[in-house]
Amino acid sequence: MKKIFYILILLFSTASLNAQGVRVYSRLDTNKLLIGEQTRLHLSVEYAAESGITEIIFPTIYDTINQHIEILSKNPIDTLIPDKNEPFLLQQKQELLITSFDSGYYVIPPFQFIINADTFETEATLLEVYSLPVDTSEAIFDVKQPLEEPFSFKDWLKENWKWIAIGLVLIVLIILLIRYLKNRKPTEKVKEIIPEIPCHIIALERLEKLREQKLWQSGKLKMYHSEISEILRDYIEKRYNVNALEETTDEIMYGLRLHAIPNDVKEKLFQILTLADLVKFAKEQPLANENDMSLIYSIEFINQTKLVTPNSPQKNV
Numbered sequence: 001m002k003k004i005f006y007i008l009i010l011l012f013s014t015a016s017l018n019a020q021g022v023r024v025y026s027r028l029d030t031n032k033l034l035i036g037e038q039t040r041l042h043l044s045v046e047y048a049a050e051s052g053i054t055e056i057i058f059p060t061i062y063d064t065i066n067q068h069i070e071i072l073s074k075n076p077i078d079t080l081i082p083d084k085n086e087p088f089l090l091q092q093k094q095e096l097l098i099t100s101f102d103s104g105y106y107v108i109p110p111f112q113f114i115i116n117a118d119t120f121e122t123e124a125t126l127l128e129v130y131s132l133p134v135d136t137s138e139a140i141f142d143v144k145q146p147l148e149e150p151f152s153f154k155d156w157l158k159e160n161w162k163w164i165a166i167g168l169v170l171i172v173l174i175i176l177l178i179r180y181l182k183n184r185k186p187t188e189k190v191k192e193i194i195p196e197i198p199c200h201i202i203a204l205e206r207l208e209k210l211r212e213q214k215l216w217q218s219g220k221l222k223m224y225h226s227e228i229s230e231i232l233r234d235y236i237e238k239r240y241n242v243n244a245l246e247e248t249t250d251e252i253m254y255g256l257r258l259h260a261i262p263n264d265v266k267e268k269l270f271q272i273l274t275l276a277d278l279v280k281f282a283k284e285q286p287l288a289n290e291n292d293m294s295l296i297y298s299i300e301f302i303n304q305t306k307l308v309t310p311n312s313p314q315k316n317v
Contacts, residue, residue, distance in 0.1 A: 096176050
């Protein structure tokens with residue numbers, strides 16, 4: 001009866017959908033594993049672009065799902081924009097590599113997502129782990145122990161004389177090196193101190209080089225906006241100590257909410273990163289003034305948020 005109950009759970013959809021146009025689900029690449037084999041567990045959130053979703057928090061997952069299922073690795077959360085003909089245009093997903101070393105039927109429990117302060121749950125998923133069959137009709141024999149051979153120093157010396165010679169040469173070289181190091185006069189080393197370049201100067205120099213390349217003027221829109229997005233994310237990561245290079249635009253904005261950044265500056269940053277995402281994933285074709293404003297807003301954001309100390313060098317673009 002327990003096995004039938006688990007199979008009924010598996011037959012139902014592993015997705016949860018509500019009237020707000022949000023769908024969360026978990027899915028396995030395969031529901032059957034040999035002991036020790038691996039498979040991927042996919043966690044996804046799908047929602048329409050016009051649904052007003054501003055915050056998506058994935059479930060917190062540690063090294064195990066339960067006492068029988070282990071997590072070997074976790075990919076970072078990725079944002080995808082599927083086919084525009086689909087009802088759900090935006091998708092965030094995460095992949096987990098899992099395995100199990102116990103045979104049996106195990107239920108992967110529902111995962112909880114926090115979306116705009118509401119809780120969404122996936123359906124439970126069934127995983128079957130099986131072992132190789134053992135042929136009990138065959139007789140079982142003990143492993144034979146190796147035969148012992150009497151030790152002969154003469155034979156050992158004959159087989160290892162090369163290694164003995166190499167060892168003696170190394171000992172002599174080590175003794176000579178120790179004598180040389182003891183007898184030589186110590187020299188004073190002057191340690192060169194290389195000042196660290198502030199992150200805002202590096203970012204402004206990169207933006208200036210990007211301006212000189214004239215990428216969008218030559219039709220390389222995707223490369224142009226991707227470079228702007230990468231420069232800003234790298235600056236934000238170093239300036240505010242957040243994992244901006246691996247986060248989505250919404251996650252970056254959420255992480256900056258506690259920092260003292262003026263709202264108009266945050267809005268310009270959101271416009272830059274959102275336009276870069278649309279060009280990269282949705283093949284958006286911005287106007288010429290939009291391309292220029294992305295660079296101008298980026299320079300303004302860095303100049304208005306840079307960390308300045310009395311001895312730090314200054315650079316304005």
